[in-house]
Amino acid sequence: MMWNMVLRRIGVGIVLLWVVSVLIFALTQILPGDAAQIRLGQQATPESLAALRKDLGLDKPWYIQYVTWIGNLITGDLGISNAGGATISSLIGNRIGNTVFMTAIVTLIAVPLSVVLGLLAAMYPGRLLDRIITSGTLGLIAVPDFFVAIFLILFLAVQLGLVPAVSYLSGTESFWKSIYVLALPIGTLVIVVSAQMIRMTRAGILNVMSSPYIEMAILKGVPRKRIILRHALFNAIGPIVNVIALNLAYLVSGVVVIETIFAYPGLAKLMVDGVQTRDIPLVQACGMIFCSTYVVLILIADIASIMSNPRLRHPK
Amino acid sequence: MTDTSNEPANVLEVHDLMIEARPHGAPPIPIVKGVSFDVKPGQVVALIGESGSGKTTISLAALGYTKPGLHFSGGEVLLQGEDMELVSDERKRQLRGENVAYLAQSAAATFNPALKIGEQVTESAVLHGAMTQEAATQRAEELYRALELPDPDRIGGRYPHQVSGGQLQRLMAAMALVSRPSLLVLDEPTTALDVTTQIEVLKAFKKVIQEEGSAAIYVTHDLAVVAQIADHIVVLYGGKVMEQGSAEQIVTNPQHSYTKRLMAAVRPSPVAGLGDSMAGDHLRDVPALEVRDVTAGYGKGADGKPLITVLRDVNVTIERGHVVGIIGESGCGKSTLARVMAGLLPASEGEVLLDGHALPPSVKERKREDLQLVQFVFQMADTALNPKQRIGDIIGRPLQFYHNVHGRELREEVRRILDLVELPAVFADRFPAELSGGQKQRVNLARALAARPEVLLCDEVTSALDTIVGANVIELLKNLRDKTGVSFVFISHDLSTVASFADEVVVLYAGRVVEKGPVDQVLSPPFHPYTRLLIASVPELRVGWLEETMQTREALAGIARGVTLTDVGCPFFDRCPVAIEGTCDKLTPPTREDQSGHGHYIECHREVVELGGAGATAPA
Numbered sequence: 001m002m003w004n005m006v007l008r009r010i011g012v013g014i015v016l017l018w019v020v021s022v023l024i025f026a027l028t029q030i031l032p033g034d035a036a037q038i039r040l041g042q043q044a045t046p047e048s049l050a051a052l053r054k055d056l057g058l059d060k061p062w063y064i065q066y067v068t069w070i071g072n073l074i075t076g077d078l079g080i081s082n083a084g085g086a087t088i089s090s091l092i093g094n095r096i097g098n099t100v101f102m103t104a105i106v107t108l109i110a111v112p113l114s115v116v117l118g119l120l121a122a123m124y125p126g127r128l129l130d131r132i133i134t135s136g137t138l139g140l141i142a143v144p145d146f147f148v149a150i151f152l153i154l155f156l157a158v159q160l161g162l163v164p165a166v167s168y169l170s171g172t173e174s175f176w177k178s179i180y181v182l183a184l185p186i187g188t189l190v191i192v193v194s195a196q197m198i199r200m201t202r203a204g205i206l207n208v209m210s211s212p213y214i215e216m217a218i219l220k221g222v223p224r225k226r227i228i229l230r231h232a233l234f235n236a237i238g239p240i241v242n243v244i245a246l247n248l249a250y251l252v253s254g255v256v257v258i259e260t261i262f263a264y265p266g267l268a269k270l271m272v273d274g275v276q277t278r279d280i281p282l283v284q285a286c287g288m289i290f291c292s293t294y295v296v297l298i299l300i301a302d303i304a305s306i307m308s309n310p311r312l313r314h315p316k
Numbered sequence: 317m318t319d320t321s322n323e324p325a326n327v328l329e330v331h332d333l334m335i336e337a338r339p340h341g342a343p344p345i346p347i348v349k350g351v352s353f354d355v356k357p358g359q360v361v362a363l364i365g366e367s368g369s370g371k372t373t374i375s376l377a378a379l380g381y382t383k384p385g386l387h388f389s390g391g392e393v394l395l396q397g398e399d400m401e402l403v404s405d406e407r408k409r410q411l412r413g414e415n416v417a418y419l420a421q422s423a424a425a426t427f428n429p430a431l432k433i434g435e436q437v438t439e440s441a442v443l444h445g446a447m448t449q450e451a452a453t454q455r456a457e458e459l460y461r462a463l464e465l466p467d468p469d470r471i472g473g474r475y476p477h478q479v480s481g482g483q484l485q486r487l488m489a490a491m492a493l494v495s496r497p498s499l500l501v502l503d504e505p506t507t508a509l510d511v512t513t514q515i516e517v518l519k520a521f522k523k524v525i526q527e528e529g530s531a532a533i534y535v536t537h538d539l540a541v542v543a544q545i546a547d548h549i550v551v552l553y554g555g556k557v558m559e560q561g562s563a564e565q566i567v568t569n570p571q572h573s574y575t576k577r578l579m580a581a582v583r584p585s586p587v588a589g590l591g592d593s594m595a596g597d598h599l600r601d602v603p604a605l606e607v608r609d610v611t612a613g614y615g616k617g618a619d620g621k622p623l624i625t626v627l628r629d630v631n632v633t634i635e636r637g638h639v640v641g642i643i644g645e646s647g648c649g650k651s652t653l654a655r656v657m658a659g660l661l662p663a664s665e666g667e668v669l670l671d672g673h674a675l676p677p678s679v680k681e682r683k684r685e686d687l688q689l690v691q692f693v694f695q696m697a698d699t700a701l702n703p704k705q706r707i708g709d710i711i712g713r714p715l716q717f718y719h720n721v722h723g724r725e726l727r728e729e730v731r732r733i734l735d736l737v738e739l740p741a742v743f744a745d746r747f748p749a750e751l752s753g754g755q756k757q758r759v760n761l762a763r764a765l766a767a768r769p770e771v772l773l774c775d776e777v778t779s780a781l782d783t784i785v786g787a788n789v790i791e792l793l794k795n796l797r798d799k800t801g802v803s804f805v806f807i808s809h810d811l812s813t814v815a816s817f818a819d820e821v822v823v824l825y826a827g828r829v830v831e832k833g834p835v836d837q838v839l840s841p842p843f844h845p846y847t848r849l850l851i852a853s854v855p856e857l858r859v860g861w862l863e864e865t866m867q868t869r870e871a872l873a874g875i876a877r878g879v880t881l882t883d884v885g886c887p888f889f890d891r892c893p894v895a896i897e898g899t900c901d902k903l904t905p906p907t908r909e910d911q912s913g914h915g916h917y918i919e920c921h922r923e924v925v926e927l928g929g930a931g932a933t934a935p936a
């Protein structure tokens with residue numbers, strides 16, 4: 001029963017990835033001008049265009065192009081960048097480490113922090129601590145991320161001079177040195193993603209807190225801390241993992257503004273650069289990576305909520 | 317109390333208890349208005365009254381607990397001398413679970429779905445330091461045995477969804493009893509159960525209460541249940557005590573007029589001759605609705621058959637203007653049958669005929685006129701009525717949709733329909749939340765009637781209502797039947813209600829029709845053994861009934877067993893006192909008709925004569 005559902009969910013994930021790949025491919029087909037045109041520029045002669053098209057396989061029907069593209073993608077050959085002619089794998093390879101590093105650090109700080117703060121708020125709803133947490137997070141959700149970033153730069157880097165304002169890594173720094181260099185973007189992202197996760201944790205727990213089995217636990221004389229941690233948390237896990245997954249996906253793909261502000265060479269910035277230079281193969285590759293991240297993270301979240309359901313884990 | 321006799325001190329003393337609701341920005345509303353009573357050691361005190369009488373609120377006060385929004389406003393609740401209104405939160409936590417324990421109405425909702433049963437049962441005792449985990453687990457297993465739960469060594473390792481409703485209810489009793497509390501608070505612990513399960517749970521409760529010697533408060537609206545278990549009865553109405561006295565005295569010689577009214581609303585035992593059968597009145601050649609050879613279930617298996625078959629070869633005929641009662645325990649397929657009739661669950665085999673023509677199995681394919689003629693009334697009016705729509709709009713919608721009635725005419729018609737269900741016309745402008753449970757159920761009926769149906773499918777429409785309100789709704793249904801000539805399919809697990817209202821009865825067991833016929837024939841011999849068990853399980857309003865019933869052969873054989881769906885033989889085989897080994901478990905029982913000629917059919921391997929009088933022959 002449960003494994004059926006998990007397998008079905010994985011199947012849906014694969015279908016979804018396929019649909020996404022078709023969409024990404026279709027969008028780049030619809031855009032005016034093709035790779036050959038972009039590479040050779042406006043002044044290219046029809047003959048040289050035709051030669052390059054033949055070379056790139058652009059003269060073949062679209063479905064052949066799609067199959068070639070997806071086949072290469074699956075085997076790890078992401079193609080050649082239109083700008084400069086470097087392989088896209090090497091371009092992405094340079095950046096992906098940076099993105100993964102930052103995402104991992106932010107996740108390790110933000111997820112436990114959010115769950116703990118969310119639980120604290122839910123423990124005593126309406127009390128002072130809860131009000132500070134709920135109004136604080138609401139404020140942070142309302143404020144755009146670049147504002148948080150600029151505020152932190154102004155305050156911590158410019159005024160107090162505690163940390164560097166620009167996050168440039170040469171690749172030779174020690175771990176702690178890297179953390180120090182990245183303190184500001186990490187701080188910004190922790191603040192930005194935690195707000196939602198805290199609120200969702202609190203809401204998820206409070207929703208469960210109104211159920212009869214919680215009232216029963218109160219009437220059994222179970223202390224409030226144990227009620228929340230043992231009785232409520234496990235039943236609220238579904239929505240909490242989902243919002244965590246969404247925020248992690250955002251960390252991989254949606255942090256363009258933050259990367260730009262701190263001049264941090266991550267994947268999101270690479271994609272934006274690709275758009276500016278009309279480097280279609282690069283945009284396609286980044287698009288596929290971002291979409292896959294979303295699909296995989298949401299898939300993990302779904303599987304986690306399926307696994308947390310005792311009805312599915314232990315069928316009759 | 318200033319009692320100088322040698323009686324042991326009371327476990328609980330409630331003096332002039334007052335509890336009020338404090339809504340935001342409104343004056344407080346008194347809910348409990350000065351209630352006093354005592355509970356002596358080992359005594360079972362019943363709090364009875366209809367919903368809104370404050371009985372649950374009072375019972376929770378014994379644990380020093382008020383529902384959110386309610387507050388203590390006066391009096392005292394002394395649990396072994398400690399005032400539960402005043403003790404510190406820490407002390408209150410200590411007393412809860414250790415000195416006083418609570419059993420809620422719905423065990424299904426009260427058990428945490430994510431935790432194992434054993435942990436939840438022993439949690440309180442271990443947390444309070446009264447026992448080690450091992451001792452508590454051992455004690456829990458003893459209680460499982462005492463409560464006659466199956467597989468006592470291992471049931472603690474299961475999750476709540478893995479055991480049946482009746483078992484959960486008893487497991488909740490174990491949870492309450494683990495740390496040997498001096499006071500048990502039982503809040504309607506059997507109301508949500510089938511009659512056969514109710515007996516079994518009542519018996520188990522009564523036994524452990526006696527063995528453990530703990531005192532108890534038993535909250536219920538069901539006098540017949542109270543008569544079985546209580547020593548002392550407190551009758552409540554509107555947050556005040558109307559009358560209190562020994563169980564014997566209240567049951568046999570009630571003084572207060574309200575108690576008498578409660579007694580009058582107790583449904584009589586289901587015997588023949590209660591109903592005012594209309595058989596023959598509206599008869600025409602073609603029945604209003606006919607279910608022919610229907611097999612249906614859930615899930616899609618191979619070869620188009622359902623994965624879980626709930627109904628098998630069901631044949632039911634609803635004559636025009638008749639009320640057909642469908643009875644059986646939960647899980648026997650009553651609601652599924654109604655859903656097949658309405659097309660909500662397409663039958664996998666067989667057909668549903670309306671006025672003699674076959675309806676498409678699925679509601680999606682049915683024509684608008686077909687939909688209009690078969691209307692569904694759901695059990696929970698609360699969830700069936702859109703809370704954001706006014707009553708007038710709820711009732712008006714089917715009029716617009718099916719009959720294209722608009723404007724002034726629509727308002728007139730809504731008023732007429734409200735009048736039909738005995739509600740004032742001003743209700744058209746109200747929202748469902750402003751109505752009481754009984755009123756909401758009337759609106760629920762009105763909505764269905766507005767479509768001007770030929771057949772009304774009523775699924776447990778009175779089950780969620782308390783005795784007096786439920787009785788009023790039945791009166792209304794009778795009036796509607798007489799006035800409109802609509803046919804009713806009345807689904808209920810409550811035999812007494814069916815007995816007083818139906819013209820014909822269909823008894824379902826494990827998805828099969830085991831007996832059907834005119835109500836008076838079904839409720840008098842010959843009986844299908846299952847029908848006999850059902851009838852015998854309805855509590856009677858007299859002290860000592862429970863003990864007598866538990867001794868009968870039907871009870872010994874049939875109670876405490878679940879419904880099993882079988883492909884071969886008679887599904888009732890394992891609970892039947894007159895089962896024939898080698899026949900009943902192997903062969904599908906034949907359908908027999910009794911001699912009366914009224915169309916009374918019984919599906920059983922036993923001859924009609926054998927099922928006849930009280931002394932059916934013993935199994936070979």
